[in-house]
Amino acid sequence: MQPSTMTPAQARALFRERDVATTAGYSAGYAQANLIALDKRYAFDFLLFAQRNPKPCPILGVLEPGQVASPLLACGDIRTDIPAYRVFSHGSLIDEPTDATAYWTEDTVAFLIGCSFTFEQALLDNGVPVAHIAQGRNVPMYLTNIDCEPAGVFSGKMVVSMRPIPASQVADAVRITSRYPAVHGAPVHVGDPASIGIRDLDAPDFGEAVDIPAGTVPVFWACGVTPQSIVMSSKPELAICHAPGKMLVTDARDLAYQVP
Amino acid sequence: MQPSTMTPAQARALFRERDVATTAGYSAGYAQANLIALDKRYAFDFLLFAQRNPKPCPILGVLEPGQVASPLLACGDIRTDIPAYRVFSHGSLIDEPTDATAYWTEDTVAFLIGCSFTFEQALLDNGVPVAHIAQGRNVPMYLTNIDCEPAGVFSGKMVVSMRPIPASQVADAVRITSRYPAVHGAPVHVGDPASIGIRDLDAPDFGEAVDIPAGTVPVFWACGVTPQSIVMSSKPELAICHAPGKMLVTDARDLAYQVP
Known part of the structure; x- marks a missing residue:
C-alpha cells in the first residue's frame, strides 16, 4: 500500500510495529501533530x-491523565503510535524509544500540536x-529574538521555520496560510531576517539549509519546535x-482546520 | 462624553465608580469579554x-493567580472594572457586588471569554x-440538547443565542461571523430549532424573546453563557x-479577532 493512501489508523498501526524515516507523505489529507x-x-x-502563543503552539487536542486515545487517534495509543519518541529529563535527552509506554504514568498529560505539513x-x-x-x-x-508570552514556569524565544517564496506569491502565501490558524497560521515575519535575530539563513538552528532561489523573499512562520x-x-x-x-498521524482532515 | 467614544480605560474607570444597565455601546470598536x-x-x-469547546468558550485571555491586570486591561483591575459581578457558591448565587475584591484570593484564576458584541x-x-x-x-x-465536549470536572449542554436572519442573508451571516472564531465564530445551527431541543422560540431560557420578522430563518450561535x-x-x-x-471592556480591538 502507498503511504499516501493509508488511512490514519493503518499508518499508526504500521508505526506501532516499526520506525520510519519520516511520516511526511503518509495518509494524504490528514493532519499530523507534534507531541509533548x-x-x-x-x-x-x-x-x-499554548493559549497565549497560538501561532507557535496551536493545540489540536489534549489527552487527560489516563487517556491514551482520543477522537484524534481513534482506537490508537499515543504511547506507541508515533514511529519514535524523545524523552527528556530535566531538559536533557535521555532516550529515543520507539515505544514510550515505560515512561508514561497515570498522571501524564499529552498535548497534540498542529504541524506545518497541513x-x-x-x-x-x-x-x-x-x-x-x-x-x-x-x-x-x-x-x-522574539519573546513568547510567558505562562507560569514556561517562557523563552520563538522558533520559526523559513520558506523562500517568490515575491509575486508572498501575498498568496500569507492569504493561504492565514486560513489555517490551527497549524501556525499566517507568517510572523516577511523578509529582513536580521531584525528577528537570524544572522545567517544558511546556518539554521534545526533542520537543513535550503538553496534560496533568485527572486524569492524569506518568509517566516512560527514553528512547532517552539513548544519543545x-x-x-x-x-x-x-x-x-x-x-x-x-x-x-491523526484522524482529523487537514481541511477541518481551514477557516473561515 | 459619549459612551461610544470613551477609551476602554475611561469606560473601566467609570464602571469602577458606578454600575450601568449594560456595557453595550461603550468604547466602539473594542472587544468586550465575559468573566469566569x-x-x-x-x-x-x-x-x-475551553480548548475543546472553542465556539461557546473562546478564551481571549487568562489572568494567572495574583494577576489582576493584563494587556487586555492595561492599568486596570479585574476585581473592580466590571460594573457588577455575580458570585456563586457551589452553583448557587450568593452575591451581586459591584466590587469583587472581597471574594478574590491569591489563588484566583480569571478567564476572559469572547462576546458576541464583536x-x-x-x-x-x-x-x-x-x-x-x-x-x-x-x-x-x-x-x-447539544453536548459540550467534557473536560475534567466540567461537562454539560451548550447554550446558544438566536438571531432571525433574512433568508437571502443567511449565507452572508455565516461568512461574516466565520471570520471571528475568537468571538463564537460561525453558527452552530441554521433553522430547525426542534432538532437541537428548542421547543418554543418565544420562550428563551435566558435574555428576551424577539419578534421574528417574516422571511427570516432562526440562526443559532454558540453563546458565552455556556461556560457560566x-x-x-x-x-x-x-x-x-x-x-x-x-x-x-477590553483594550483589544474587535478587528484584532478577525481572520484571515
Whole structure:
C-alpha cells in the first residue's frame, strides 16, 4: 500500500510495529501533530502557554491523565503510535524509544500540536512552491529574538521555520496560510531576517539549509519546535516528545482546520 | 462624553465608580469579554474545557493567580472594572457586588471569554440586520440538547443565542461571523430549532424573546453563557462571573479577532 493512501489508523498501526524515516507523505489529507507529554502538575501552565502563543503552539487536542486515545487517534495509543519518541529529563535527552509506554504514568498529560505539513499542502495545492520539499530537505528552522508570552514556569524565544517564496506569491502565501490558524497560521515575519535575530539563513538552528532561489523573499512562520524548545529550556522533570519529522498521524482532515 | 467614544480605560474607570444597565455601546470598536474566575485547582480543567469547546468558550485571555491586570486591561483591575459581578457558591448565587475584591484570593484564576458584541457589529457593518438590537432587547438564548465536549470536572449542554436572519442573508451571516472564531465564530445551527431541543422560540431560557420578522430563518450561535452555565452545573466551591450584559471592556480591538 502507498503511504499516501493509508488511512490514519493503518499508518499508526504500521508505526506501532516499526520506525520510519519520516511520516511526511503518509495518509494524504490528514493532519499530523507534534507531541509533548508532561506530568499533570505542569499541565495548566503549558496549556496556558499554548493559549497565549497560538501561532507557535496551536493545540489540536489534549489527552487527560489516563487517556491514551482520543477522537484524534481513534482506537490508537499515543504511547506507541508515533514511529519514535524523545524523552527528556530535566531538559536533557535521555532516550529515543520507539515505544514510550515505560515512561508514561497515570498522571501524564499529552498535548497534540498542529504541524506545518497541513499548510504546506495548501500552498502546493494553490501553486505556491515550497523550496525544501522541491529540494528534498527538511525545512530550515531558526531560534529568533522574539519573546513568547510567558505562562507560569514556561517562557523563552520563538522558533520559526523559513520558506523562500517568490515575491509575486508572498501575498498568496500569507492569504493561504492565514486560513489555517490551527497549524501556525499566517507568517510572523516577511523578509529582513536580521531584525528577528537570524544572522545567517544558511546556518539554521534545526533542520537543513535550503538553496534560496533568485527572486524569492524569506518568509517566516512560527514553528512547532517552539513548544519543545520552551519545554526543554524550562527543564520539567520529564517530557515525552515525538522524534523530529516523526509525527502523530491523526484522524482529523487537514481541511477541518481551514477557516473561515 | 459619549459612551461610544470613551477609551476602554475611561469606560473601566467609570464602571469602577458606578454600575450601568449594560456595557453595550461603550468604547466602539473594542472587544468586550465575559468573566469566569475560579480557584486555581479548577484552572486546568476549565482551560481544557475551553480548548475543546472553542465556539461557546473562546478564551481571549487568562489572568494567572495574583494577576489582576493584563494587556487586555492595561492599568486596570479585574476585581473592580466590571460594573457588577455575580458570585456563586457551589452553583448557587450568593452575591451581586459591584466590587469583587472581597471574594478574590491569591489563588484566583480569571478567564476572559469572547462576546458576541464583536460579531454583531460586523453583521451590522455588512448590512445584515440584528433583530434584538433593532427591537431594543437582549438577545434570546436557549439551552440546547447539544453536548459540550467534557473536560475534567466540567461537562454539560451548550447554550446558544438566536438571531432571525433574512433568508437571502443567511449565507452572508455565516461568512461574516466565520471570520471571528475568537468571538463564537460561525453558527452552530441554521433553522430547525426542534432538532437541537428548542421547543418554543418565544420562550428563551435566558435574555428576551424577539419578534421574528417574516422571511427570516432562526440562526443559532454558540453563546458565552455556556461556560457560566457549565461552571454552575459543575458546582465549584466559588465562581466569580460578570453580571449579564455587564461585560469587561477590553483594550483589544474587535478587528484584532478577525481572520484571515
